Amino acid sequence: xxxxxxxxxxxxxxxxxxxxxxxxxxxxxxxxxxxxxxxxxxxxxxxxxxxxxxxxxxxxxxxxxxxxxxxxxxxxxxxxxxxxxxxxxxxxxxxxxxxxxxxxxxxxxxxxxxxxxxxxxxxxxxxxxxxxxxxxxxxxxxxxxxxxxxxxxxxxxxxxxxxxxxxxxxxxxxxxxxxxxxxxxxxxxxxxxxxxxxxxxxxxxxxxxxxxxxxxxxxxxxxxxxxxxxxxxxxxxxxxxxxxxxxxxxxxxxxxxxxxxxxxxxxxxxxxxxxxxxxxxxxxxxxxxxxxxxxxxxxxxxxx
Amino acid sequence: xxxxxxxxxxxxxxxxxxxxxxxxxxxxxxxxxxxxxxxxxxxxxxxxxxxxxxxxxxxxxxxxxxxxxxxxxxxxxxxxxxxxxxxxxxxxxxxxxxxxxxxxxxxxxxxxxxxxxxxxxxxxxxxxxxxxxxxxxxxxxxxxxxxxxxxxxxxxxxxxxxxxxxxxxxxxxxxxxxxxxxxxxxxxxxxxxxxxxxxxxxxxxxxxxxxxxxxxxxxxxxxxxxxxxxxxxxxxxxxxxxxxxxxxxxxxxxxxxxxxxxxxxxxxxxxxxxxxxxxxxxxxxxxxxxxxxxxxxxxxxxxxxxxxxxxxxxxxxxxxxxxxxxxxxxxxxxxxxxxxxxxxxxxxxxxxxxxxxxxxxxxxxxxxxxxxxxxxxxxxxxxxxxxxxxxxxxxxxxxxxxxxxxxxxxxxxxxxxxxxxxxxxxxxxxxxxxxxxxxxxxxxxxxxxx
Numbered sequence: 001x002x003x004x005x006x007x008x009x010x011x012x013x014x015x016x017x018x019x020x021x022x023x024x025x026x027x028x029x030x031x032x033x034x035x036x037x038x039x040x041x042x043x044x045x046x047x048x049x050x051x052x053x054x055x056x057x058x059x060x061x062x063x064x065x066x067x068x069x070x071x072x073x074x075x076x077x078x079x080x081x082x083x084x085x086x087x088x089x090x091x092x093x094x095x096x097x098x099x100x101x102x103x104x105x106x107x108x109x110x111x112x113x114x115x116x117x118x119x120x121x122x123x124x125x126x127x128x129x130x131x132x133x134x135x136x137x138x139x140x141x142x143x144x145x146x147x148x149x150x151x152x153x154x155x156x157x158x159x160x161x162x163x164x165x166x167x168x169x170x171x172x173x174x175x176x177x178x179x180x181x182x183x184x185x186x187x188x189x190x191x192x193x194x195x196x197x198x199x200x201x202x203x204x205x206x207x208x209x210x211x212x213x214x215x216x217x218x219x220x221x222x223x224x225x226x227x228x229x230x231x232x233x234x235x236x237x238x239x240x241x242x243x244x245x246x247x248x249x250x251x252x253x254x255x256x257x258x259x260x261x262x263x264x265x266x267x268x269x270x271x272x273x274x275x276x277x278x279x280x281x282x283x284x285x286x287x288x289x290x291x292x293x294x295x296x297x298x299x300x301x302x303x304x
Numbered sequence: 305x306x307x308x309x310x311x312x313x314x315x316x317x318x319x320x321x322x323x324x325x326x327x328x329x330x331x332x333x334x335x336x337x338x339x340x341x342x343x344x345x346x347x348x349x350x351x352x353x354x355x356x357x358x359x360x361x362x363x364x365x366x367x368x369x370x371x372x373x374x375x376x377x378x379x380x381x382x383x384x385x386x387x388x389x390x391x392x393x394x395x396x397x398x399x400x401x402x403x404x405x406x407x408x409x410x411x412x413x414x415x416x417x418x419x420x421x422x423x424x425x426x427x428x429x430x431x432x433x434x435x436x437x438x439x440x441x442x443x444x445x446x447x448x449x450x451x452x453x454x455x456x457x458x459x460x461x462x463x464x465x466x467x468x469x470x471x472x473x474x475x476x477x478x479x480x481x482x483x484x485x486x487x488x489x490x491x492x493x494x495x496x497x498x499x500x501x502x503x504x505x506x507x508x509x510x511x512x513x514x515x516x517x518x519x520x521x522x523x524x525x526x527x528x529x530x531x532x533x534x535x536x537x538x539x540x541x542x543x544x545x546x547x548x549x550x551x552x553x554x555x556x557x558x559x560x561x562x563x564x565x566x567x568x569x570x571x572x573x574x575x576x577x578x579x580x581x582x583x584x585x586x587x588x589x590x591x592x593x594x595x596x597x598x599x600x601x602x603x604x605x606x607x608x609x610x611x612x613x614x615x616x617x618x619x620x621x622x623x624x625x626x627x628x629x630x631x632x633x634x635x636x637x638x639x640x641x642x643x644x645x646x647x648x649x650x651x652x653x654x655x656x657x658x659x660x661x662x663x664x665x666x667x668x669x670x671x672x673x674x675x676x677x678x679x680x681x682x683x684x685x686x687x688x689x690x691x692x693x694x695x696x697x698x699x700x701x702x703x704x705x706x707x708x709x710x711x712x713x714x715x716x717x718x719x720x721x722x723x724x725x726x727x728x729x730x731x732x733x734x735x736x737x738x739x740x741x742x743x744x745x746x747x748x749x750x751x752x753x754x
Contacts, residue, residue, distance in 0.1 A: 087555035103310035104563040
């Protein structure tokens with residue numbers, strides 16, 4: 001990866017609004033063709049970071065480089081952006097809106113007609129082309145907004161919470177299309193709260209909290225570095241063992257099994273011994289990698 | 305540039321295609337006729353029969369003349385002194401028309417003399433009051449004995465709020481008294497008429513082009529144009545405001561900002577909406593011109609003499625340019641306000657005080673007419689918010705040197721561009737600060753921050 005020039009580089013980027021520091025000293029590198037997850041709690045500074053990348057606001061200090069160049073208006077056309085705060089012109093026909101957005105991204109007139117039809121077909125929205133957007137359901141509108149972000153075939157696609165408000169069927173459709181976009185060589189920055197989805201899609205992760213980066217790297221490596229201190233369990237009896245705070249840090253119960261995060265200094269062996277000693281009938285005991293969800297919560301807690 | 309045009313096109317096409325635009329374009333002139341002609345027409349209608357007036361003439365000399373005056377509406381110019389210089393300068397057709405309108409408004413009367421006989425004044429009044437209360441009489445007038453020296457009389461009526469009747473009675477009685485006084489001095493009626501005849505003043509403008517007949521019509525055109533600017537700002541200012549707020553309300557702004565800078569966006573919106581405005585106004589003006597030409601043609605064919613005001617073509621160019629300036633400078637104020645607020649209602653309230661500056665421009669018109677080359681006239685015609693009115697007044701009264709006209713236009717249109725630039729900055733930062741209303745210090749910070 002070091003040999004290939006990165007798509008996007010942020011170097012010591014800082015942005016304040018008055019006294020409020022939204023992003024402080026953030027450095028990230030996004031490699032070409034990768035899905036990069038930008039995660040973090042509400043108000044961490046994700047949206048401000050994205051807005052600086054798409055050139056809506058300028059950083060107070062630091063450097064942003066896209067495709068090896070400093071940001072310009074012309075480079076904006078190579079980005080596709082689906083903001084978290086998004087809408088459509090309520091009284092405008094879907095086909096016309098998409099054409100307008102394509103024009104704003106400098107897409108050739110004839111080409112855009114063809115592209116619009118192709119994308120509407122892909123999202124099963126062809127019948128809605130002549131409808132006004134106020135007649136569409138929220139999920140449909142969101143798909144139209146997604147089309148507006150990709151219509152000009154951008155090299156970098158930035159999606160801020162693309163799954164919010166979608167039903168499971170459409171979440172799957174959206175995931176599939178994001179992966180399809182990735183397979184054509186696009187770089188994708190994905191900002192989301194939905195950790196399961198981030199885990200499914202992202203190659204790299206950057207986590208920010210309170211305006212600062214708390215974690216970044218390849219998702220695989222991050223999970224590995226968090227060690228094998230999570231255990232998936234299924235057992236009967238042995239009451240009270242997992243409630244011991246010296247043994248177990250957190251407990252997550254799903255419908256038929258329990259996932260625990262071991263307390264620092266406790267090994268999985270110790271837990272197993274204690275369970276067996278207490279007379280529990282253990283039917284499953286498996287060391288698992290911590291989920292991104294667990295890592296997220298732990299990091300946010302650590303950061304106080 | 306292509307993106308700017310895309311914005312212009314969207315704003316224009318989306319608006320012109322609406323049913324609202326079509327309906328407004330058709331109904332606009334109809335409404336205008338209703339609002340201008342209808343009130344004049346309504347004022348001319350007097351419901352019910354003639355006004356019944358009883359007259360108690362204690363002097364015993366005036367009844368004859370007063371009755372005559374009330375019954376035959378007398379067309380004496382002397383009684384219309386108050387209408388003053390402005391009316392006199394209107395060309396003769398117009399003056400004729402005003403007299404016609406005046407006549408329509410005049411009440412007609414049924415006059416009845418009450419003999420005093422041996423009754424005391426109080427008794428007579430009691431009787432008359434009773435009749436007024438019963439509705440047999442509308443009003444009565446008491447002419448005291450010494451009216452010729454005192455010049456005082458009394459008017460009693462059920463509806464003293466009817467100022468038209470009261471004024472008519474007053475002026476007719478005055479003329480009766482005056483005639484009586486003159487008769488007392490043995491001056492004949494026709495001599496009086498001769499003495500009172502007014503002077504006719506023909507005004508001729510001396511300019512670089514030599515002598516030109518000037519009926520003052522240019523001056524009225526300025527007021528007409530001022531009104532047109534005011535009207536279009538009121539009509540379309542709200543539309544500009546709505547267009548600027550639209551992306552905030554629909555939350556599209558962020559998508560737009562990720563594709564283009566805010567200045568061409570703001571400019572595109574202003575131009576797009578303004579083209580809609582100009583389209584509509586052009587349709588209206590052409591309709592108006594077509595109808596008036598048709599009307600003039602009809603009248604001319606029937607042998608009614610009409611002298612159309614003579615206006616040199618360059619005037620039309622000036623009027624056009626200053627109309628555009630006036631429209632744009634105020635429309636831009638709406639755009640600026642739209643960039644600060646989140647709802648149209650809020651914006652409309654904020655814009656009103658600024659639009660009143662246009663009215664202030666009219667106040668400057670009067671001193672400028674009197675001395676069009678004073679330094680006050682100069683500065684008032686350079687200030688972009690007044691220039692559309694004040695400079696036009698100067699042009700029609702005593703055309704200033706070309707450089708002054710060019711300078712005021714340059715200042716004006718530069719201000720428009722500057723305000724749009726300011727609006728675009730405020731808009732961009734304000735939009736990102738979530739949807740709360742901004743205070744002035746905050747707005748100032750945004751301008752510097754963006």
